[in-house]
Amino acid sequence: MTKGRQALGLLVALAITFAAAGIGSAFTSQSVGDWYAGLEKPSFNPPSWVFGPVWSVLYTLMAVAAWLVWRQGGWMSAHVALGLYAVQLVLNATWSGLFFGAQMPGAAFVELVVLWLAIVATTVAFFRKSIPAGVLLAPYLAWTTLAGVLNFTLWRLNA
Secondary structure (H helix, E strand, O other): OOHHHHHHHHHHHHHHHHHHHHHHHHHHHHHHHHHHOOOOOOOOOOOHHHHHHHHHHHHHHHHHHHHHHHHOOHHHHHHHHHHHHHHHHHHHHHHHHHHHHOOOHHHHHHHHHHHHHHHHHHHHHHHHHOHHHHHHHHHHHHHHHHHHHHHHHHHHHOO
């Protein structure tokens, strides 16, 4: 695979991943300043300013991981792993729509459990194609685990 094709592949992976981030961000910005700010929060809730930088790093790591998997032989050799990646991206954006857009933390938590399972499946599939790609998804899985605990707690505190 030429360097030019590899660079284009990385740009595509970044564009697709950050498109999902942008969709999620559009939902988040609708209510983070009023509805979310007014929720009772647990003591372990990170400050609001943490979320943007953390997600930016995570989305970058996710895109690089997808690119590493794609680079192993293109779409045909990694269609299962990359298909799982696409599914978890859709679920990631959907969570923001449920939690922030629809302001339904209970439904968002149920969806987040499905998202978490999709991330686990994607991580396993990525490890099978590229150990570094699987490692790059580990922080995303860890952060989503924290997000799940936080989502559940916010739902229970504000029900």
